[in-house]
Amino acid sequence: MMRAALARGWGRLGWRGLALLLSGISWITYGASLTVQPRYGTVRGIQVLLGWVDMAVWGWAWIGAGLVAAVYAVARPGRDLPGIAAAMAPPLLWAAAYALGGLSGTSATAWGAVMPWGTHATLIAIVAYLTRPRLIVPRVVRHGEH
Template identity: 70%
Template structure:
């Protein structure tokens, strides 16, 4: 059992864990807004509802979650699609809530801007801190040898 856990952790690491947990969260959240969206969510992101219905937005979240979950086992540097999928929907939601607050469609939308944006920021921080290190040989100028 320990060996299996060690292999799994060796494959995932912190970066993969961030993508996997985001993926599961987005699949869950997308399912909830596709099936039974909350009134506050609909009101807060009303600026997006001219583009697609809530069920379609829910499926977009589910799709992003599946991508993030699928790319969680990819090596760092080859998982940029998964990182984008983990960051994209919460950034879009943050922007939609900001626009909803500014347009006056929801007086409480401003309260959802920072929580959604912070998730995307945390994924970006983990992705940055776990990026592959590129080793570039030092160039030696002629005469410096």
């Protein structure tokens, strides 16, 4: 009974859904930590973004993206693109902000956060690509061909 339920759950989720679910949970918890008490290095590293809105707003943006990613974890491949975008956008934004923070001199150690954030987004893209729906295109046979 339990094994059958797990098999049905895995059949619905799969690797693609698991990647979205884990990203979603991660972004929700990370966003919550940003709203409660952001780390000093994070504040310095993304200083370029804090000119637009304060850290609490960015925290809620991470939470929102996490919720979207988690909800779309059970969507069928091809219909889960909002979830994939939500899983990729925050870490890509953070990677860009840290890169700009390092280049502008607001944080001498910001460069160390560019690859970890960028890599997470890249891994989501890889999983999405490898698990994309295969389109079956019928072969068109013209008159006179066999």
